Amino acid sequence: MLTIDRLDAAYSVLPVLKGVSIEVAAGQFVAIVGPNGAGKTTLFKTISGIVIPSAGRLVFDGQDLMSVPPSARAHLGIAHVPEGRQVFPSLTVMENLEMGAYTAAGRRAWRSNLDMILTLMPVLAERRHQPAGTLSGGQQQMLAIGRGLASAPKLLMLDEPSMGLAPAMADFIFERLIDIRRQTNLTILLVEQRVAEALETADYGYVLETGRVVLEGTNATLRADDRVRQAYLGM
Amino acid sequence: MTAPQIIENILQALVAGVLVGSLYGLMCVGLALIFGVMRVINFAHGDFMMLGMYAAYYIFTALGIHVLFGNGFGPYVAAVLAGPLLFVVGYGIHRALISQVTGTRTLGLDGEGHYAQLVLTLGIALILQNGALIAFGSMPVSIRTPLSISAWELGPFWGDFVSVFINKSRGIAALISGVVIAGIALVITHSRLGKALRASADNPVAATYMGIDVDRAHRVAFGLGVAITAVAGGLLATTYPFHPFVGLEYVIVMYAGVVLGGMGSIMGAFWGGMTIGLVQQMSTLVLPTQLQNTAIFVMFLLIVFLRPQGFFGRVVERT
Numbered sequence: 001m002l003t004i005d006r007l008d009a010a011y012s013v014l015p016v017l018k019g020v021s022i023e024v025a026a027g028q029f030v031a032i033v034g035p036n037g038a039g040k041t042t043l044f045k046t047i048s049g050i051v052i053p054s055a056g057r058l059v060f061d062g063q064d065l066m067s068v069p070p071s072a073r074a075h076l077g078i079a080h081v082p083e084g085r086q087v088f089p090s091l092t093v094m095e096n097l098e099m100g101a102y103t104a105a106g107r108r109a110w111r112s113n114l115d116m117i118l119t120l121m122p123v124l125a126e127r128r129h130q131p132a133g134t135l136s137g138g139q140q141q142m143l144a145i146g147r148g149l150a151s152a153p154k155l156l157m158l159d160e161p162s163m164g165l166a167p168a169m170a171d172f173i174f175e176r177l178i179d180i181r182r183q184t185n186l187t188i189l190l191v192e193q194r195v196a197e198a199l200e201t202a203d204y205g206y207v208l209e210t211g212r213v214v215l216e217g218t219n220a221t222l223r224a225d226d227r228v229r230q231a232y233l234g235m
Numbered sequence: 236m237t238a239p240q241i242i243e244n245i246l247q248a249l250v251a252g253v254l255v256g257s258l259y260g261l262m263c264v265g266l267a268l269i270f271g272v273m274r275v276i277n278f279a280h281g282d283f284m285m286l287g288m289y290a291a292y293y294i295f296t297a298l299g300i301h302v303l304f305g306n307g308f309g310p311y312v313a314a315v316l317a318g319p320l321l322f323v324v325g326y327g328i329h330r331a332l333i334s335q336v337t338g339t340r341t342l343g344l345d346g347e348g349h350y351a352q353l354v355l356t357l358g359i360a361l362i363l364q365n366g367a368l369i370a371f372g373s374m375p376v377s378i379r380t381p382l383s384i385s386a387w388e389l390g391p392f393w394g395d396f397v398s399v400f401i402n403k404s405r406g407i408a409a410l411i412s413g414v415v416i417a418g419i420a421l422v423i424t425h426s427r428l429g430k431a432l433r434a435s436a437d438n439p440v441a442a443t444y445m446g447i448d449v450d451r452a453h454r455v456a457f458g459l460g461v462a463i464t465a466v467a468g469g470l471l472a473t474t475y476p477f478h479p480f481v482g483l484e485y486v487i488v489m490y491a492g493v494v495l496g497g498m499g500s501i502m503g504a505f506w507g508g509m510t511i512g513l514v515q516q517m518s519t520l521v522l523p524t525q526l527q528n529t530a531i532f533v534m535f536l537l538i539v540f541l542r543p544q545g546f547f548g549r550v551v552e553r554t
Binding site: 048049050069070071072073074075079080082086087088089090091095098099100102103147151 | 437
């Protein structure tokens with residue numbers, strides 16, 4: 001579904017991604033893990049068109065993404081749940097979800113998607129008329145995920161959904177991701193620093209370090225790998 | 236002065252304040268879309284209003300609106316028609332020039348591109364003013380309607396005393412202004428377009444992730460803002476004469492109104508403009524006319540001092 005092929009990206013002259021190749025098949029749950037500054041968020045921004053790569057190919061559903069302007073990529077079926085949540089603070093919870101459903105696919109499936117989102121995260125239903133800026137961090141994260149789901153995407157990209165959350169809330173978010181996956185069979189690309197949970201929930205994983213893929217494999221292979229065990233799982 | 240006379244004067248000033256305030260409110264709503272909601276500095280806004288006044292004038296006189304709708308209602312039809320015309324002008328100027336310094340181009344720039352916006356729109360203001368001087372001449376003109384010299388009388392309320400006169404021309408202008416504002420408020424709060432505009436202003440990057448074309452949202456907001464202020468100008472032109480530099484007299488009122496009402500609030504901008512109109516007219520009761528504008532700014536400073544976020548200011552922080 002998504003092919004990232006030898007991708008390079010840089011901020012002015014500082015290289016951030018160096019020949020990154022990642023493959024996400026339809027229906028797969030892929031996790032990208034790695035330390036701070038590895039280029040995970042930049043990779044997502046490149047897929048969404050906010051950062052323009054200096055070399056390499058990006059193909060989504062058979063279409064070359066380079067020829068698709070950033071605001072048109074959501075309409076192809078890519079939902080980006082960004083790092084730091086980035087909800088629309090002055091819009092209400094419902095209006096945020098409606099903006100998620102800005103795509104034609106999202107509008108068609110609005111009723112059923114809204115039901116699913118509010119059932120998964122009932123707190124959003126309670127706060128539906130409240131400005132999103134007044135929600136707690138965890139609630140904002142749920143709203144950001146709900147907003148992504150509302151677009152009825154083919155690919156859901158989640159950038160560190162546990163960032164800045166209390167451990168219990170982070171666990172709750174991970175459980176919801178597993179629920180979403182079970183209910184929708186959606187293709188998911190997840191970036192996480194909580195490596196253990198990420199590798200547990202995903203089918204396939206990549207380890208990104210200083211802009212390069214240093215390791216990849218199925219979740220069982222990665223969790224058995226000595227380097228991963230030592231560096232990320234503390235074993 | 237007797238008591239009834241004093242009451243009559245106060246009531247009359249109040250009515251005059253509401254009537255002129257509703258037009259100030261309408262202009263402020265136009266600027267609020269551009270400056271308050273989209274956070275773009277537009278120093279040429281007064282001059283777009285001036286263009287709106289001339290547009291209404293020429294639509295009325297040259298396009299035969301005065302034959303079609305008569306001298307009574309023609310000017311109002313012309314003022315409303317100036318809206319769509321100036322929408323096209325605003326949209327076009329944004330596409331050609333202002334888009335260079337707004338929207339996704341200014342993401343992550345120091346001061347959200349405000350410095351470049353300031354210089355660019357100041358330049359546009361100078362070009363519009365001097366262009367209008369060449370095209371229309373420096374003679375003040377006005378759109379004449381017989382309604383501006385007739386009035387509705389309310390009262391008398393106290394025996395034979397205390398009656399209030401509402402100038403028909405200003406009364407109709409205030410009504411049209413109310414309808415336009417209600418329409419715009421509905422569009423901004425309830426329509427898909429309005430929500431997309433607010434989302435783009437809140438967080439342009441996240442709006443792009445939703446599939447919203449943020450640069451187009453900016454263009455539409457700019458065109459709408461210019462169009463609304465142009466309608467206000469056209470309505471104002473039925474009672475006040477105007478000239479190519481008239482924009483300067485109003486642009487300050489508009490910015491003051493938007494800040495008074497609270498950045499980002501459309502209804503706030505309307506009440507901000509209304510407050511300015513009221514203070515301006517009420518001040519004539521106790522102050523010489525020359526001090527009208529001083530009264531406005533004393534009140535402005537007081538409100539900014541006591542309530543810096545404005546009447547309807549957002550308490551929610553932008554991320």
